[in-house]
Amino acid sequence: MEVSMFLNTLTPKFYVALTGTSSLISGLILIFEWWYFRKYGTSFIEQVSVSHLRPLLGGVDSSTPNTSNGEANDSNRQSVSECKVWRNPLNLFRGAEYNRYTWVTGREPLTYYDMNLSAQDHQTFFTCDSDHLRPTDAIMQKAWRERNPQARISAAHEALELEDCATAFILLAEEEATTIMKTERLFKQALKAGDGCYRRSQQLQHHGAQYEAQHRRDTNVLVYIKRRLAMCSRKLGRTREAVKMMRDLMKEFPLLSMFNIHENLLESLLELQNYADVQAVLAKYDDISLPKSATICYTAALLKARAVSDKFSPEAASRRGLSTAEMNAIEAIHRAVEFNPHVPKYLLEMKSLILPPEHILKRGDSEAIAYAFFHLQHWKRVEGALNLLHCTWGGTFRMIPYPLEKGHLFYPYPICTETADRELLPTVFHEVSVYPKKELPFFILFTAGLCSFTAMLALLTHQFPELMGVFAKAFLSTLFAPLNFIMEKVESILPSSLWHQLTRI
Numbered sequence: 001m002e003v004s005m006f007l008n009t010l011t012p013k014f015y016v017a018l019t020g021t022s023s024l025i026s027g028l029i030l031i032f033e034w035w036y037f038r039k040y041g042t043s044f045i046e047q048v049s050v051s052h053l054r055p056l057l058g059g060v061d062s063s064t065p066n067t068s069n070g071e072a073n074d075s076n077r078q079s080v081s082e083c084k085v086w087r088n089p090l091n092l093f094r095g096a097e098y099n100r101y102t103w104v105t106g107r108e109p110l111t112y113y114d115m116n117l118s119a120q121d122h123q124t125f126f127t128c129d130s131d132h133l134r135p136t137d138a139i140m141q142k143a144w145r146e147r148n149p150q151a152r153i154s155a156a157h158e159a160l161e162l163e164d165c166a167t168a169f170i171l172l173a174e175e176e177a178t179t180i181m182k183t184e185r186l187f188k189q190a191l192k193a194g195d196g197c198y199r200r201s202q203q204l205q206h207h208g209a210q211y212e213a214q215h216r217r218d219t220n221v222l223v224y225i226k227r228r229l230a231m232c233s234r235k236l237g238r239t240r241e242a243v244k245m246m247r248d249l250m251k252e253f254p255l256l257s258m259f260n261i262h263e264n265l266l267e268s269l270l271e272l273q274n275y276a277d278v279q280a281v282l283a284k285y286d287d288i289s290l291p292k293s294a295t296i297c298y299t300a301a302l303l304k305a306r307a308v309s310d311k312f313s314p315e316a317a318s319r320r321g322l323s324t325a326e327m328n329a330i331e332a333i334h335r336a337v338e339f340n341p342h343v344p345k346y347l348l349e350m351k352s353l354i355l356p357p358e359h360i361l362k363r364g365d366s367e368a369i370a371y372a373f374f375h376l377q378h379w380k381r382v383e384g385a386l387n388l389l390h391c392t393w394g395g396t397f398r399m400i401p402y403p404l405e406k407g408h409l410f411y412p413y414p415i416c417t418e419t420a421d422r423e424l425l426p427t428v429f430h431e432v433s434v435y436p437k438k439e440l441p442f443f444i445l446f447t448a449g450l451c452s453f454t455a456m457l458a459l460l461t462h463q464f465p466e467l468m469g470v471f472a473k474a475f476l477s478t479l480f481a482p483l484n485f486i487m488e489k490v491e492s493i494l495p496s497s498l499w500h501q502l503t504r505i
Contacts, residue, residue: 223249295371
């Protein structure tokens with residue numbers, strides 16, 4: 001009876017205020033949840049529930065802490081190994097290419113994280129524990145650790161005032177030279193100095209651990225110089241000369257696979273349209289025991305597509321069926337897309353390209369950009385190849401198990417690629433490609449529905465106050481009917497004096 005009297009006293013303004021306030025609160029929760037999801041990739045409400053409420057409710061078994069800690073450590077180590085960052089074998093020159101882009105556009109193409117990784121690579125390749133014994137090596141050891149580009153360049157000039165130093169020439173070629181021709185000239189001077197150091201250390205490498213470390217450093221320096229000289233020749237149009245230099249380098253140092261020189265060779269051979277030699281290189285490096293890359297997978301797909309792409313037609317294929325060669329080409333495309341699903345949008349120019357970073361994450365957006373930046377022209381040169389890719393690449397995702405708990409031809413797609421790619425790529429002017437797309441958490445969908453529903457109620461209550469008031473009273477009366485029924489039963493059972501005392505309490 002009292003509930004009915006209370007409901008009869010409520011005015012339409014109360015219902016407008018109630019629904020409006022509910023809509024506002026749920027809208028604020030929705031905005032916060034969406035912002036938190038975009039920034040951290042998870043729902044705030046779910047995270048709080050799992051982290052704080054679940055332990056209070058006894059959802060975590062505290063009797064086996066060692067096992068859970070061990071599993072957490074194993075998963076962390078697996079995540080780190082899956083997201084290993086690799087040196088981009090086709091990385092551009094900072095002074096002659098990256099800096100010129102900055103001068104023209106005012107944008108920084110490299111992130112701090114990417115440049116910091118390069119600094120670590122330089123310290124690993126170009127320094128050793130005995131650098132303090134030679135003044136030039138000691139200066140360059142400090143230069144590679146210097147963050148300020150001008151300070152690094154000044155240190156390199158300081159080292160060259162003492163004697164010809166290969167690593168000093170390398171630094172100036174990479175960062176001070178503003179054209180490829182100047183870069184090549186400095187690398188040739190570096191080659192002359194580096195070759196002499198390499199021959200001297202080669203004779204002394206067995207005299208102790210110190211000399212062995214020096215020889216390993218001098219080997220890295222020499223291989224780096226020759227590889228970058230070959231890349232200069234490629235950029236200056238002397239592609240056959242570049243191919244010869246790369247082949248000689250791979251024969252001279254067959255065990256140094258960390259530079260991935262075969263990917264430089266593949267790109268140069270494709271420029272020469274020497275597809276037989278490309279196939280020979282793939283036969284050696286596209287092996288199940290060797291690590292894959294987008295260059296390996298997509299080049300293999302390009303060669304198989306080249307055999308059928310000029311005559312391929314989806315309509316004709318649907319009428320007569322696919323030939324064996326067409327099936328092989330489509331399977332190769334599906335294999336490449338499964339390895340790196342970001343590449344097709346760049347090759348089909350559905351997404352704009354940017355300058356590739358100095359480091360890439362295999363199967364990530366950074367690797368896709370690095371591949372498409374150099375290989376798009378080779379796909380365009382093969383008639384019909386992009387059309388075949390456009391018609392068939394989407395079918396790959398129907399073959400991959402969902403929710404990607406296991407792969408089809410490769411290991412499951414790593415879940416950490418988005419985070420690493422956001423560190424490697426300039427997200428200020430580039431939208432990072434993400435695969436697989438993250439599904440919206442339940443609480444975002446719930447708050448969105450709640451906000452929309454309460455906003456609609458507020459609008460209807462404001463427009464039709466009397467009618468909505470009747471509906472609200474009828475709804476609340478129905479909602480409280482079971483409670484009223486229980487209260488009436490209790491009143492009939494209990495003595496009136498006892499009920500009167502309980503109500504007073």
